[in-house]
Amino acid sequence: MIFDWVPESTRNAGLGALMKGAGKVTRYIPIPQPTLMVGAGSSARMGEVIAGFGHKRILIVTDSMIAKLGLLKGLTDALSAGGADFVVFDEITPDAPIPLIERGLAAYQNSDCDAIVAFGGGSSMDAAKAIAIASANPKPLRSLAGYLKGLHAPAPIYAVPTTAGTGSEVTVAAVISDPEHRDKVVIVDPRLVPKMAALDPALMTGLPPHITAATGIDALTHAVEAFVGNWKTPYSDGMALAAVGLIFDNLRTCYSQGTDVAAREKMALASTYAGLAFTRANVGYVHAIAHQFGGRYHTPHGLANAIMLPHVLRFSAPAITDKLAALAVRAKLGDASESEDDLAEKFMAGVDALNRDLGIPLRLAALREEDIPDLARAACAEAATGYPVPRYMSQDQCEALIAQVLPTEADAASAAPAATKKVAKKAVKKGAPAKKSSTATA
Ligand SMILES: NC(=O)c1ccc[n+]([C@@H]2O[C@H](COP(=O)([O-])OP(=O)(O)OC[C@H]3O[C@@H](n4cnc5c(N)ncnc54)[C@H](O)[C@@H]3O)[C@@H](O)[C@H]2O)c1
Ligand SMILES: [Fe+2]
DSSP states (O other), rough: OGGGGHHHHHHHHHHHHHHHHHHHHHTTSSOOOOEEESSSSSSHHHHHHHHHHSSEEEEEEEEEHHHHHHTHHHHHHHHHTTTTEEEOOOOOOTTHHHHHHHHHHHHHTTOOOOOOOOEEEEHHHHHHHHHHHHHHSSSSSGGTTTTOOSSOOOOOOEEEEESSSOGGGGGEEEEEETTTTTEEEEEEEGGGOOSSEOOOGGGGGGHHHHHHHHHHHHHHHHHHHHHHSOOOHHHHHHHHHHHHHHHHHHHHHHHHOOHHHHHHHHHHHHHHHHHHHHHHHHHOHHHHHHHHHHHHHOOOOHHHHHHHHHHHHHHHHOHHHHHHHHHHHHHSSTTTTTTTHHHEEEEEEHHHHHHHHHHHEEEEOOOGGGHHHHHHHHHHHHHHHHHHHHSSSOHHHHHHHHHOOOOOOOHHHHHHHOHHHHHHHHHHHHHHOOOOOOOOOO
């Protein structure tokens, strides 16, 4: 990339000024917000409300695990009781692959639907958003990727997140994956923000510890990247800080005592607050790199973020000491009277400790050394063209950063995908956090 040939200071000044300029515009783009219903049973209450809207037929988009666990029951019972007609499409798999979205679109059209309930983790919610915009704009899904590529508004979307999480219930984005190109693409349109969302912690009590951990760190990453980036606003700062406080207070509890409904509700709120922060202020290199891991290796999104967050924070630290210090205070990792340097260090150490307590591996087992140049190139391009990061990387710097999470020979020898989950399951039974594994099992 051309940026590699200019000194770092010039690169940062150039790209930084460009992005800051863009941020002066983006801060005024109106972003709608959904009506939020919060608390155990809120998915049923939302069903009662939607039933009154008089939709012809509603498509519920979800995955087979959620359907099997019976998590839809509150919503579907309420829809039936209210006389609303609905169809369930439960074929979505992680990362919302385009062929499945196309099947969902066919279900929407064949059943003559006019509204969508996005029910599940980010994969189901984003698939639902993609179906909604594609139904109004008949063209290949990949060509809807980017900013405002659909002429017509999507069908109304209502959301029920079952992870905490992506924050997709309040964001302008739908992240989908293209198996043919082995990459992930993002559809961005303010009209993709759901009209209404139910944050129902009762649906989250069975979320396995390893998914609780990874999705929780995804929410933390949204808040942190929004807070340290150059598109921050007072509103996004407030949301990001609130999310960080709630996550440090509650994520460990959700991980070790998954049935704690109060902690689950706080994490659901944190995820939504973080979503509100980053849908305005955007994300950064953690996401730019995580998207490449997801596209190439199917690494779960939250896990990829969790592995990269400590490294990107250390790289960015010289440019964001004051912001890391503020985050440390909000996370109760230090006191405002301490020096900014000390507090910044405490925040980074606090993230390391949180990852460790949540069993997040240090390295990515699937990562192959020969892939690093391509991964870094794609991540740098993603960041340089869209993310207002506080410190830009050269290709070499990005490659070196990714190389830090290469598995070692010892990791390869001890890699045992099922083991991580077993340890985590035991931890829930005993109410103790799982032991840390050193590589991702994705
Ligand atoms: N649109 C956005 O703004 C945005 C933001 C961040 C991430 N994303 C995207 O979201 C996707 C990841 O979403 P995710 O992390 O929520 O995971 P996911 O939706 O892929 O779900 C992960 C797994 O958890 C299971 N699961 C979900 N809820 C459950 C529950 N309550 N109980 C038991 N099992 C449950 C699912 O069946 C699935 O197997 C990625 O594609 C990512 O790129 C989107
Ligand atoms: Fe994310």
